[in-house]
Amino acid sequence: MLTYPIPMVPGPVSVPREVMEAYLVDYGSADIEVEFLDLYRQTVRQMQVLMGTRNDVVLHTGEGMIALWGALKSVLVPGDKVLAVSTGIFGSGIGAMAQSIGAEVRTIQYGFNQTLDDLEEVEIAVREFKPKMITVVHCETPSGTLNPIQALGALKVKYEIPLLYMDCVASMAGTPVESDAWHVDLALGGSQKALSAPPSMSMVAVSDAAWRVMEQVGYVGYDALLPLRRAADTPGQFPYTPNWHGVAALHTAARMILNTEGFSACIQRHAEVAQAAREGLMALGLALFYAEGAIPSPTVTAVNVPQGWKWEDFDAALRAKGLVVGGSYGPMAGNVFRLGHMGSQARMDLVTQALDVIAAVI
Numbered sequence: 001m002l003t004y005p006i007p008m009v010p011g012p013v014s015v016p017r018e019v020m021e022a023y024l025v026d027y028g029s030a031d032i033e034v035e036f037l038d039l040y041r042q043t044v045r046q047m048q049v050l051m052g053t054r055n056d057v058v059l060h061t062g063e064g065m066i067a068l069w070g071a072l073k074s075v076l077v078p079g080d081k082v083l084a085v086s087t088g089i090f091g092s093g094i095g096a097m098a099q100s101i102g103a104e105v106r107t108i109q110y111g112f113n114q115t116l117d118d119l120e121e122v123e124i125a126v127r128e129f130k131p132k133m134i135t136v137v138h139c140e141t142p143s144g145t146l147n148p149i150q151a152l153g154a155l156k157v158k159y160e161i162p163l164l165y166m167d168c169v170a171s172m173a174g175t176p177v178e179s180d181a182w183h184v185d186l187a188l189g190g191s192q193k194a195l196s197a198p199p200s201m202s203m204v205a206v207s208d209a210a211w212r213v214m215e216q217v218g219y220v221g222y223d224a225l226l227p228l229r230r231a232a233d234t235p236g237q238f239p240y241t242p243n244w245h246g247v248a249a250l251h252t253a254a255r256m257i258l259n260t261e262g263f264s265a266c267i268q269r270h271a272e273v274a275q276a277a278r279e280g281l282m283a284l285g286l287a288l289f290y291a292e293g294a295i296p297s298p299t300v301t302a303v304n305v306p307q308g309w310k311w312e313d314f315d316a317a318l319r320a321k322g323l324v325v326g327g328s329y330g331p332m333a334g335n336v337f338r339l340g341h342m343g344s345q346a347r348m349d350l351v352t353q354a355l356d357v358i359a360a361v362i
Helices: 017-024 034-050 064-075 089-100 120-129 150-158 208-217 244-283 311-320 348-361
Strands: 056-061 081-086 104-109 133-137 163-167 186-190 201-206 300-304 336-340
Touching: 017 244, 034 056, 034 201, 034 244, 056 064, 056 244, 064 089, 064 163, 064 186, 064 201, 064 208, 081 089, 081 120, 089 104, 089 133, 089 163, 104 120, 120 150, 133 150, 150 163, 163 208, 201 208, 201 244, 244 300, 244 348, 311 336, 311 348
Parallel strands: 081 104, 081 133, 133 163, 163 186
Antiparallel strands: 056 201, 186 201, 300 336
């Protein structure tokens, strides 16, 4: 099995030993044990802090995509209108997911190296298209960008759009997420990014408005959210066997952020490490992927592959020196590489080592 001493992939990230130890404990049957229900509720409260919400949070077994799919299928029926506001692969991908389950989708596509700024085209579409739901990605991991959501939430309120759906898988726990202040009805997270847990859990913050829509839709598949609404109230209510190990690892990871380090310190650490990474890369003569005025993410930095290099050769040269980074997708594939400085990898020493390796290779 290959391992690398300088892990800088943009997720799944390195998992701290304390978090992994949650998987070494023998637990009982989670769905009928009061101790599990207590742990589940405690973990929900932690997620509420990290997601900036007082709304209900449900915990799903499975990595972030189960949250994205489950939320869509829980609130949409064929013919519903969805406005996908996209600045990258995942933003447009969510629109395609909604379309695949029968929704009528209109996509407002920004450049993949841009972030949301002028919302005039979005406002026109909201006014004319009158969608049931607006979808957006907070951190576009393949592009290394961070979208401001507040103005989009204000449009949702202004035009009385029923639902706002936000993917914050790669941003939560690494930068402020204010779901309630941004009027988000479905905030979708995952365990394997800045939370630094294995890719085994996802979480969805659900507004009262979203619950009402779910009751009307009545979706009951494995990834449905509605059956989980009151599952932790009493034993035996979960629609499937819950992942006690996954919840315990998630709880431990969140405790390390909120109690051991402190949430503000964690956010500051990510910001400082990200800035050091960007400055160091530019000092080496490398070009960051972002367009002028775009907001770079505190959790991942996207960089153009150096001139004269093929991505495969560059990647191999970095790995030969112990550094593993990420490539990218779609139009960025082969042209962009990414440093994932999120969660346990948001460390100044790792960034320094990574920059040293890149300098030696180029």
